[in-house]
Amino acid sequence: MKLTINGKAIKFGDNVDTDVILPGPYLVHTDPNELAKHAMEGLDKKFPEKAADGVIVVGGKNFGCGSSREQAPIALKYSGVKCVLAESFARIFYRNSITIGLPVLVCAGVSSKVKEGDELAVDLQIGKVEDKTSGSVLQATMLPEFIMEVLEDGGLIEHLKRRFETE
């Protein structure tokens, strides 16, 4: 996957939970594109339309809290979300995002400094978040090397396949 990501910011608040990211009734679907149609439905029914061209989601504290549903980051990824930046993440959502190859970065100050619609450029390797609209630059917490390896392979499945092949 690409290590530099560009996109417009779509902002949400604190404690965005997995029930609003992907409501429970849609968990019966296994097709990622079907899940994507309902991404963020609990907060904004038009989200998939807005995200279609590729966006960066900016959240506050505790993004992705609640259930263990991997379908939540899958819905975001397939709706067009290229990366999620937040003040903090709930741990299962965080792990699931890495697992499915959706980059997630803890970035202090992002929820106050970035405005809705700002053009962002994220460099995953050095954790740099540039707001091209305002000109400000933020430093995100860098991802550990073994997490970067999973992301670079495109997710845990590809990463494990590679591991099994080389073993």
Add this chain to the structure above:
Amino acid sequence: MNIIEKILANASGKQEVSPGDIVEANIDVAMTHDLTGPLAIKSFREIGAKKVWDSNKVVIILDHLVPASSVISAGLHKTVRNFAEEQNIKNFYDVGRGGVCHQVMPEKGHVRPGEVIVGSDSHTCTYGAFGAFATGIGSTEMAAVFATGKLWFRVPEVIKVNVRGKFQKLVTAKDLTLNIIGRIGADGAIYKGLEFGGSTIREMSIDGRMVLCNMAVEMGAKVGIIEPDQKTVDYVKARTDKPFNPIKSDTDATYERIVDVDITALEPQVAVPHSVDNVKPVSEVEDVNVDQAFIGSCTNGRLEDLRAAAQILKGKKIAKRIRLIVIPASQEIYLNAINEGLVKTFMDAGATVGNPNCGPCLGGHMGILAQGEACISTSNRNFIGRMGSTKSFVYLASPATVAASAITGKITDPRKAVKG
């Protein structure tokens, strides 16, 4: 080391671990269910794995949409059922054999102190009540566990919560749990462990301890754990012959911080929409009208909960314009509730009693809310749209408070219901 560090050190073959260390732990038990299982199975195939690492260590429980609520969910059940057969998984609990996964796991002897247990469900942390390191993971990570029997963990900082004092009458483990969530906050324990101790916890029943550990994830915690004691050992030994190691924290164990809670003056608590840490004493939310009341879920569908609700409902009728849904958490509990006459009490009061499963907790089926409706529920989440319409409202409370509210049709202090 504290109990969490000791379990992770044991499971990863290390003498000692500290917060921040990344360890690869051997998994003792891996549990999945009908909503996250199919995706785990899909990922398992995509990885190219053929056999699960140990078919005796995998437990599969159908519980979310049970019996199948649609053609799609019937298909999910079929996928999981076929996988269990193909992989020779004996610990498979089909419709009518088990119930809600987090109740069935300990009840059927799949949870033992000192073990590392993962489940593709966030409330897997419930098993911390038995002194196990138990945590929720996603479906693809479950597939990786199925294939390798191992998973990486970051050793968490641990917050110790010491609870002392005696519960007032009709104030329960759920009220304590909601109160603690209100203090710590929905993000107050992200990535961290929570260890619950103190005289109140020692006095609490196994059912009550499970409520506390169940909702650890609502504070962001990786695990909520209670040191095993004689009550734990008695419960576990009655349900499994497998040997286990009741690990406890060292006396000089270190914690990130210690939170002291005295429950002497604690009154019934309610978590108000739309966040679990929006907790108020019942006296501040009395008179809020509700349309539905739900007693059940992995949080509060146990025998102790049903007894508490029946005590309030005995000889009474629920309000005319309200519906009360009661769902025992397992087949065993359901049968006990019938034998004790609890089910008759509920039905005489005007409740509908459903088969063991997750029910309306996550808005799947059996009691979905319409726009503008409010539900008082013993479950664990009051997020927007959790139980149905994105314009509905969920109030979380104890079984006693829910039962009292069902009688009046508005949020009610159970202590008043009993006096009347």
